Amino acid sequence: MCGWARELGFARVGVADVDLATAEPGLLAWLNNGFHGGMDYMAAHGLKRARPAELVPGTVSVITARMDYLPQGTPADWQPVEFARLDRPTEGIVSLYARGRDYHKVLRARLQKLAERIAAEVGPFGHRAFTDSAPVLEAELATRSGQGWRGKHTLVLSREGGSMFFLGEIYVDLHLPRTEPTGAHCGQCTACIDVCPTRAIVAPHRLDARRCISYLTIEHDGAIDEDLRPLIGNRIYGCDDCQLICPWNKYAQTSRLADFDARDGLAGSDLPTLFGWNEEEFLRRTEGGPIRRIGHVRWLRNIAVALGNALAALPAGDTRRAPLQAALQARAENPSALVREHVQWALGR
Incomplete structure (x- = not known):
């Protein structure tokens, strides 16, 4: 199975059990604290997220897979290169994972x-594939199957x-040998x-999640809290900071697929x-691509915040201010009240 997976572009596959009972208290506490924000779907399925055999009846094993997503041609010093974008306030930053195909x-x-390859070998079997698309405890299944450990940022390392990889799962009705989990290596x-x-x-x-820039710019569909807007800087879709700073990401691998190469206009644009x-x-x-999911209105909302932050970062008299103000003025009468609100806030910066 590992050979087939690598041919398909996966870096690693593993197999987890379906007993996630020990993860249930943590899931409930997270939900009870309201940390899921407006992501109601996180609570809608309750503990079914931690019970694969209830989500997909007949499931006895879960195949987990991870796929690297750094674009081909990413330089060895990609972490400081990406951090440097924060010092260019008029540049819009799109999270690395979102610059290519969805x-x-x-x-x-x-x-x-x-x-299908497994079925060709063992015969027909019941299965269902997931990719961040259903009430699945992806990180929990990944760690239990040896894909890595949970970092302090909650991502799998x-x-x-x-941590620069995507996770996917196949719920199967086959009894497969489990792969062993790894230890944690974050230390202090x-x-x-x-x-x-x-x-x-x-x-x-x-x-x-209510304070996370990735949530605010992607999942959240309303007005962004005014106290949080200045902290977003020029990040217009997602945030990679906790991954950029992580020492383990010096081992991050580039994808073998061209799908995740950056599209024109999504890296380095003003x-x-x-x-x-x-x-x-x-x-x-x-x-x-994944950005399309947020729609044009939220796209404009996010960029309006970034434009306001750029105006606040540039000194009076800086020639870069005029194009920013002109762009905002052009949207001041936008049909969307959400856009208008964030534009007016930005102009006041």
Whole structure:
């Protein structure tokens, strides 16, 4: 199975048991604290998330897979290169994973192909593939199957690949030999906690999504809290800071698939240009990619915040201010009240 998986672009596969009972108290505490924010789907399925055999009746094993996503051609010093974008306030930052094709599409298709190869070997069997698309405790299953350990930022870390990878699962009705979990190797390091701009990592292994920039710019569909807007900086879709600072990501691997290579315009573009995309251009440029899921209105909301932060960062008289103000003024009468609110806030910066 490992050979087939590698042919399909996966870095590693493992097998987990379906008994996740020990993960249930932590899941309930996280939900009870409201740390899931507006992600109601996280609570909607209750403990079914921690009970694979209830989610997909007949499941007795879970095949887990991870796929590296750093774009091909990523330089060895990619971490400082990405951090340097924060020092260019007029540049819009899109999270690394989102610059290429939608990972949901890529992984789901390849997980299905892996299941088909297994079926060709052992005969038909019951299965269902998931990629961040259902009430599945992906990180828990990944750690139990030896993909890595949970970092203090809650992401899975691997000694061979850092954390720059996607996870996917195939729930199967086959009894498969389990792969052994690995130990944790974060030690006393708190770099990810310390670097978080909004202090969303409230304790080791505990994330308050309501403060997380990735949540705010992707999952959250309303107005962004005014106290948090200045902390977002020029991040317009997602945030990689806790991964950029992680020492283990010096071992992050580039993808063997061209799917995750950055699309034109999603790395290094200036904010006024991105803010100028009308809905048609937004849909065209994001077709087949994950950014399209947030829609044009939230895209504009996010960039308006970044434009306001850029204005606050640039000194009076700086020639870069005029294009930012002009871009905002052009959207001041936008049909969306959400966009108008964030534009007015930005102009006041």
